[in-house]
Amino acid sequence: MRLAILGAGDVGRSVADLAGEYDHEVVALADSTSAAVDPDGIAVDDVLERKASDEALGTGSPDDVFDTDYDALVEATPTTLGDAEPGFTHVQRALEADRHVVLANKGPVAERYEELRALKADSAGSIRLEATVGGAIPVLSTIEDCTPQAVTAVRGVLNGTANFILTRMAAEGLDYDHVLGEAQDLGVAEADPTFDVDGTDAALKFVILANVLADGGFSLADATVEGIQSIPGSALDLAAEDGRTIRLIGEATRDGVRVGPRLVPESGALAVTGTRNIVQIETRHAGSLHSSGRGAGGPETATAVLSDVGRLPPL
Numbered sequence: 001m002r003l004a005i006l007g008a009g010d011v012g013r014s015v016a017d018l019a020g021e022y023d024h025e026v027v028a029l030a031d032s033t034s035a036a037v038d039p040d041g042i043a044v045d046d047v048l049e050r051k052a053s054d055e056a057l058g059t060g061s062p063d064d065v066f067d068t069d070y071d072a073l074v075e076a077t078p079t080t081l082g083d084a085e086p087g088f089t090h091v092q093r094a095l096e097a098d099r100h101v102v103l104a105n106k107g108p109v110a111e112r113y114e115e116l117r118a119l120k121a122d123s124a125g126s127i128r129l130e131a132t133v134g135g136a137i138p139v140l141s142t143i144e145d146c147t148p149q150a151v152t153a154v155r156g157v158l159n160g161t162a163n164f165i166l167t168r169m170a171a172e173g174l175d176y177d178h179v180l181g182e183a184q185d186l187g188v189a190e191a192d193p194t195f196d197v198d199g200t201d202a203a204l205k206f207v208i209l210a211n212v213l214a215d216g217g218f219s220l221a222d223a224t225v226e227g228i229q230s231i232p233g234s235a236l237d238l239a240a241e242d243g244r245t246i247r248l249i250g251e252a253t254r255d256g257v258r259v260g261p262r263l264v265p266e267s268g269a270l271a272v273t274g275t276r277n278i279v280q281i282e283t284r285h286a287g288s289l290h291s292s293g294r295g296a297g298g299p300e301t302a303t304a305v306l307s308d309v310g311r312l313p314p315l
Contacts, residue, residue: 004028004065007076010298011104022306028065035060039069072100084111098124102308104131110204113211128308133205136300137293153282155251158205160275161189161196162248167273170236198227199259202250209252226260
């Protein structure tokens, strides 16, 4: 397929870099200020080299992406809350032009799910959103294969930064501020880690899961969310004495979304360590299904995007 990619961060660049391995052609790549556009396919290596040198991607503007001949728009701009702009408008323009959309941006799915569904109903294009939840972990495709109606709940660890901090606090007896600084030095945590440590990032993912299970009805405002900032090292020490540990656990059902620190068995499936994520899908007929892996990262999330592209029907 011919891909137009909006967003040239880690994910967008990785999609462009890996697309050829999946037999797809990149006809446009845009960041917030410039775009490389060529209906015969852009020279991806050259464009990525310009991006690495802080040069303009090309001579076009981001708006030019919508005028080129593409099959699927990959929306990989940063997630925003509330009105989920500009991501939502990007999706709208593509669907109204009867093009497919593959989302890595969580905002439109978490905040304006019903509107997305209405746009899709009036379009010849499709929407795929595997990359919005769990990076390379096939969460949404597993639910799709089981059918959402047969899934009763989804729970797990879906933020690597928070999990790294809790793992280090437990293993080394360190306090939160010390481990947060370490995570920032290692690049595991952002300079402003608020979305990760206050539970917002995980909550967005579980809101998306609740919307998929219930066919809409949820936004971030409907989630009950608690972060990890106030957990003292002593709480992890006490948990260890009882053979347990603390993880930031989310849960999505048709009734709602909850995210917060929970006690889990140290040897249990949910006690993943480091930056790993895990998802536990409860089903009516197949029992409990577990998937674990890296839940973030450019190449990892790009594999989810490109797997979704492979599932799209011809236009």
